Amino acid sequence: VAGQIQIDRLYTLADFEAAANQQLNFMASEYLKAGIAGEVTLRENRAAFERLRLLPRLFEDVSAIDTRLTLFGREHASPILLAPVGYQKIFHPEGELASVEGGNLSNTTFISATFASFTIEDICLRAKRPAWFQIYVQNDRGFTQELINRGVTSGCEAICITADTPVNGPRERELRAGFHLPPGVERANLRSLGSTLANAPHRNIYTPIRAANVTWKDLEWIRSICKVKLLVKGILNPKDAVRAVECDVDGIIVSNHGGRGLDTVPATIDALPAVAEAVSDRVPILMDSGIRRGTDVYQALANGATAVLIGRPYLHGLAVAGAAGVARVMEILRTELEMTMGLMGRARLSDISTQTGL
Amino acid sequence: VAGQIQIDRLYTLADFEAAANQQLNFMASEYLKAGIAGEVTLRENRAAFERLRLLPRLFEDVSAIDTRLTLFGREHASPILLAPVGYQKIFHPEGELASVEGGNLSNTTFISATFASFTIEDICLRAKRPAWFQIYVQNDRGFTQELINRGVTSGCEAICITADTPVNGPRERELRAGFHLPPGVERANLRSLGSTLANAPHRNIYTPIRAANVTWKDLEWIRSICKVKLLVKGILNPKDAVRAVECDVDGIIVSNHGGRGLDTVPATIDALPAVAEAVSDRVPILMDSGIRRGTDVYQALANGATAVLIGRPYLHGLAVAGAAGVARVMEILRTELEMTMGLMGRARLSDISTQTGL
Amino acid sequence: VAGQIQIDRLYTLADFEAAANQQLNFMASEYLKAGIAGEVTLRENRAAFERLRLLPRLFEDVSAIDTRLTLFGREHASPILLAPVGYQKIFHPEGELASVEGGNLSNTTFISATFASFTIEDICLRAKRPAWFQIYVQNDRGFTQELINRGVTSGCEAICITADTPVNGPRERELRAGFHLPPGVERANLRSLGSTLANAPHRNIYTPIRAANVTWKDLEWIRSICKVKLLVKGILNPKDAVRAVECDVDGIIVSNHGGRGLDTVPATIDALPAVAEAVSDRVPILMDSGIRRGTDVYQALANGATAVLIGRPYLHGLAVAGAAGVARVMEILRTELEMTMGLMGRARLSDISTQTGL
Amino acid sequence: VAGQIQIDRLYTLADFEAAANQQLNFMASEYLKAGIAGEVTLRENRAAFERLRLLPRLFEDVSAIDTRLTLFGREHASPILLAPVGYQKIFHPEGELASVEGGNLSNTTFISATFASFTIEDICLRAKRPAWFQIYVQNDRGFTQELINRGVTSGCEAICITADTPVNGPRERELRAGFHLPPGVERANLRSLGSTLANAPHRNIYTPIRAANVTWKDLEWIRSICKVKLLVKGILNPKDAVRAVECDVDGIIVSNHGGRGLDTVPATIDALPAVAEAVSDRVPILMDSGIRRGTDVYQALANGATAVLIGRPYLHGLAVAGAAGVARVMEILRTELEMTMGLMGRARLSDISTQTGL
Secondary structure, three states: OHHHHHHHOOOOHHHHHHHHHHHOOHHHHHHHHOOOOOOHHHHHHHHHHHHOOOOOOOOOOOOOOEOOEEEOOEEEOOOEEEOOOOOHHHOOOOHHHHHHHHHHHHOOOEEEOOOOOOOHHHHHHHOOOOOEEEEEOOOOHHHHHHHHHHHHHHOOOEEEEEOOOOOOOOOHHHHHOOOOOOOOOOOHHHHHHOHHHHOOOOOOOOOOOOOOOOOHHHHHHHHHHOOOEEEEEEEOOHHHHHHHHHOOOOEEEEOOHHHOOOOOOOOHHHHHHHHHHHHOOOOOEEEOOOOOOHHHHHHHHHOOOOEEEEOHHHHHHHHHHHHHHHHHHHHHHHHHHHHHHHHHOOOEHHHOOOOOOO | OHHHHHHHOOOOHHHHHHHHHHHOOHHHHHHHHOOOOOOHHHHHHHHHHHHOOOOOOOOOOOOOOEOOEEEOOEEEOOOEEEOOOOOHHHOOOOHHHHHHHHHHHHOOOEEEOOOOOOOHHHHHHHOOOOOEEEEEOOOOHHHHHHHHHHHHHHOOOEEEEEOOOOOOOOOHHHHHOOOOOOOOOOOHHHHHHOHHHHHOOOOOOOOOOOOOOOOHHHHHHHHHHOOOEEEEEEEOOHHHHHHHHHOOOOEEEEOOHHHOOOOOOOOHHHHHHHHHHHHOOOOOEEEOOOOOOHHHHHHHHHOOOOEEEEOHHHHHHHHHHHHHHHHHHHHHHHHHHHHHHHHHOOOEHHHOOOOOOO | OHHHHHHHOOOOHHHHHHHHHHHOOHHHHHHHHOOOOOOHHHHHHHHHHHHOOOOOOOOOOOOOOEOOEEEOOEEEOOOEEEOOOOOHHHOOOOHHHHHHHHHHHHOOOEEEOOOOOOOHHHHHHHOOOOOEEEEEOOOOHHHHHHHHHHHHHOOOOEEEEEOOOOOOOOOHHHHHOOOOOOOOOOOHHHHHHOHHHHHOOOOOOOOOOOOOOOOHHHHHHHHHHOOOEEEEEEEOOHHHHHHHHHOOOOEEEEOOHHHOOOOOOOOHHHHHHHHHHHHOOOOOEEEOOOOOOHHHHHHHHHOOOOEEEEOHHHHHHHHHHHHHHHHHHHHHHHHHHHHHHHHHOOOEHHHOOOOOOO | OHHHHHHHOOOOHHHHHHHHHHHOOHHHHHHHHOOOOOOHHHHHHHHHHHHOOOOOOOOOOOOOOEOOEEEOOEEEOOOEEEOOOOOHHHOOOOHHHHHHHHHHHHOOOEEEOOOOOOOHHHHHHHOOOOOEEEEEOOOOHHHHHHHHHHHHHHOOOEEEEEOOOOOOOOOHHHHHOOOOOOOOOOOHHHHHHOHHHHHOOOOOOOOOOOOOOOOHHHHHHHHHHOOOEEEEEEEOOHHHHHHHHHOOOOEEEEOOHHHOOOOOOOOHHHHHHHHHHHHOOOOOEEEOOOOOOHHHHHHHHHOOOOEEEEOHHHHHHHHHHHHHHHHHHHHHHHHHHHHHHHHHOOOEHHHOOOOOOO
16 A cells, blocks of 8 residues: 555656665666666767757647557557566566556557566466567577567567677676576576576676677578568667668667667667658657657657657566556656647647658 | 845845745745756756857947837836736735736736636736736636636736647646645636636646647637737747737747746747747737846847746745835846846847847 | 965966965955856856867977067067956955056056056056056046046056946846945045045946946047057957947957856857957957966967957966966966967967968 | 785776776876866867767677787787876886786787886887887987887887977876876986986976977988887877878877877867878878777777777776786777677678768
8 A cells, every 4th residue: 555655656757767766676776777888878868858849839629639559450558668678577576477467557568578587478478468579589590480489379469679789798887786687587488498598697798798690681581480570679770770671571669778788879869860761651660768758759759750669667667566557657658648749739649740840 | 124125135036036935835936946847948948048149239329228118009117027827825925916016016017827816807906007818718618708808807908828738737846845726825717617626626647638629710719709919828839920920819929838838848039039030020929938137038039029028036026025026026137138238239129139130 | 485385386377266265355256256147158258268179280390489479569478468457456455556566577568447446647657568558438528538648648558448338237246245345445546536436335236227328439539539559348249340440449359358247248269250350450359258278378369369368367366476476377377378389389479370270 | 816806896997997096196196187287188088989979780790700900010909009108107016017018918019108117128028019119209319319229129119209299288187296206216218318317307387398399300300210110199180190191100199198288189089080081091090098998999990090099097907906907908998899899780890981980
């Protein structure tokens, strides 16, 4: 009951972040905060949104604001999805099972991570609407194929190939916090490869970098074996976006891995317009990294995105109140988007024009 | 007497703000400070003025500086009016009655809010010069018409339609301060609708958004029934300004609601030039949001405004010393404008050219 | 002797400022720090210099760096003069007499202020090289003429007409510090007008503004009666610069009164290039406001100035150690200029080209 | 052993800096931190890197990242060399001998300073791969020639002429810390000139500036007598770069002396592109000043550099753990570069294109 009272006084995603940081242990909160290296991109993800300006239109009929989005034929309560994040048991005992339940409650899509602490099968069992499955392409192509098959068999509607981490590197904030997988948290999807990989210690700077030899040919191969929707996640360069479209993907996710990939890459909202221009409406563009406000969601859409993903914010909700916390975070953000649309004079998502800039 | 001494040592509007914050309780001062959401626009309203530069002309005869403005046929001591702000009893027991008295003393126009804590009739009884009446268009058109009629009957010279809040949203700073209407403070103009609406609790994020279906057609209708001057308040977009002029309004108020409407919209001083160019002198343009210095007033005029409104600053004056405080704030700002005009080499308002930029 | 030791450990103008602030009483140090209003221009005067970049040339022969400047036929140790500042007795018992002695020691020109605490006659008696005399044109033209005559008779080589203060305004920092003329400090040059004016209390915001009716015609008249060099001080606008040259002045001083005149005017180093282009070498251009480093002096010269004035920095020297302090400040700045010239590969002032930007 | 543990927890160059500052006495740490004057350029060296953005390419084969560089026919583990810094005994008893050993361990080149605390002969004895020798051209040309001969005889592969300090000036941070050569630290290479010069007290602002008359003719002469590779260090101006190439040098080092030369010159990464365009691949360009991250090294290469030098960072390593500390710093930076290359999709240095910007 105390928790219930508390959640009523969390008015914004920033409030949830503060509450989560109080609740989590140091290692967990540092892991969630961490960006790569000097965290230039992490900060820039927020700063870029704060630099953008909205220019409203008045005297529009906004008596029936509608934030619903149909994506790949399925209705979402809003153009806001739940991004793939690994090891969610670190934040709440129910981990991804609570998050996918939050997605159910919020009428939106949950995207499971390869490094989820529950298997994709267990997660899909809890999903009332099809989840998506994020996959790190493994040097072992057989296992990549196995992962895709397991996702599809479990009912996933889409596969997201994360392309922005061909090499492994440490995040210093994690190193300083002594980050490790706590007892009971494992890479559940990797169990079939043996406990070694499922429970392998976290990477460290002095570990030799194990870099991938994954190329566009692999993406073509994945496309050929993937019978559900296929998206590529982690694109910032318009040339890569065009190439991905030419590989017949169904969607693109503009992302800098929440500032956790390569430092000093642009904020996604700054990278988005050029990608959108290059893609030119051939496939939907999603984006993540830095979304904390309804005005951010609006800006993403006005700059060419069809939808956005949030990551850390829903994990703050998860840490504070499990599935209900996830759902509350989603509702706050959706309501803020609704208010932004009303104040901008656009009652429907399709009224948000990238032609006029806004 | 102690208060009298104190006021003599308040040299700037910032001094009045500090003094008011000492005097007011936390809820009241937070309510007055509050911007919407992340308060990006609230900060930008000030930052934009600090970025602008003035370039003086020397050796002009400034022995007779004249800040007087004739607006809609009526003389004002300066191009500075008193903006509509609701619930003024929160700041001083006499509330709007003291503010309108401050307007009398300062020889300028007071604009009453729909959500004033006194009725428009009571306020107009105290006004030695005609007040203006700000109106939120209600979904109940009959009540809108009633409000207009009451204003005109009471002697108001102009009606200002606030157009920038078609939906209601919360301000987190208010939520955190537990803002509510204190006992004895009500929306006096709404009494005829019953005590429920007059005393309704303050909006909250979890209140379903009640969005307006007010459109340009409504503005045309208001124009047709409004026999006094009609202004639209809250314009930032040049296209809306043109459309409003085509609806035959008598003036436009460029405003972002003091940073309380939609976050991340531009500072008004940044939005003003494009609006002014679009309006092209067909009607007077007023502006508010962020004015704290005589140089700000000058910049507004040099960028196309005929006059400005101040809001928070005169409420600081009200909180500190009632009507006398309001008048002192107005006099400080007027004197600063006078000094700016002298140092710029422009003795009359008409010497402030938007042609040359300054 | 202790003072002597102290001065040896003051390595920069910033060190002198800190030492002076320790030594002076609050009222005096606040008076010296004060800019007008929000002190935007005061800060900008420094920030603008920090934004500018120097691009050196290497392998130039800089074995004989020469900072000497001949101005109006007279050699100066460096292109750095002592700006007019009033009431110097506030900072040191010997006031302007010590400062002019500092000019003697530094082989540079001291410019006396109208509001000096010693008469121009007393000051010129101490000057081993001709001083200049800064004059606020008075509404009483007869007294203006008397001042000019007294300056010329006393041996002044030039008259500087301050043009940027046609109206009087307060500086809030001074008001807050309760600034007033201490006993024994007077406007000595105004004694002939009676003790009232010589000792009049300091201006205050609620004093009605007494604005000047001084115009270009007055400047022409002054030119006609002034048989020594004539400069106009306070120009920021290129049009005013051209007009002044057309009035046959001998020089122009680009200044924003050290940020004490009108707030939000540009930093002088930002205003300088356009003025220099408009003047096009017809008369020497001096500038002040914000010079604290040898690189600043260099930038001023590279942007079109013939020489610079310093104000506050030499008063810090005066406060710390009288004439010796003034001389030390001048020597530090001259040495820093020498080092800058050496590192830039320009051994002579004439090598500093405005053609190449640097 | 305790030290060994400590070094394992230093994950970045910033960690080494903090650890070194704990270990060093105040005078030594201040000496190492010091930039010239207001330290504008010192700060800008970092700020400029943080402003730059990287734009990755995905799905490239990065399974075999190779950071090796062949420079002047010799393989380096990475394009990162050890910059010349004097008086290294201040930071560690073994001084330059430990640093050159760090170079051996890291398979990179150590550049000895003229003002090393060991002789070039002693240093070269410890070098397992040829060192380079940085030389301040002395007004005594005979001694310059002697230094070059000693370097070449000792086995140096290249001579670097530092060109950006034709005059001597103080750094205030050093003056305030009372910087002096501690007992046992001398300019070992200057012993042949007598102990006076080898142990001369540190320069001071009140020392008359002793400026060099070294010109391009001297560089031509040095070229004629120098039978090994010849580089000029300290170039920021593209015109100087072209002139140096015309003097037949073998390489250019873009540098602002780590912010210790002339204040307000550009960050080297900002100066680099114009120099690279002017040089147009005729000779390799090296750069230093501000490199702290693998992304910085990458940006330097993407903006036209063939390699970079680091200075302060390896001295932090030296202070913390001698040769092992130097090697660790080098390995961290090399690994960060490796990760950057992987995440950028460039497996070889030659894939880093200045044509595409990145």
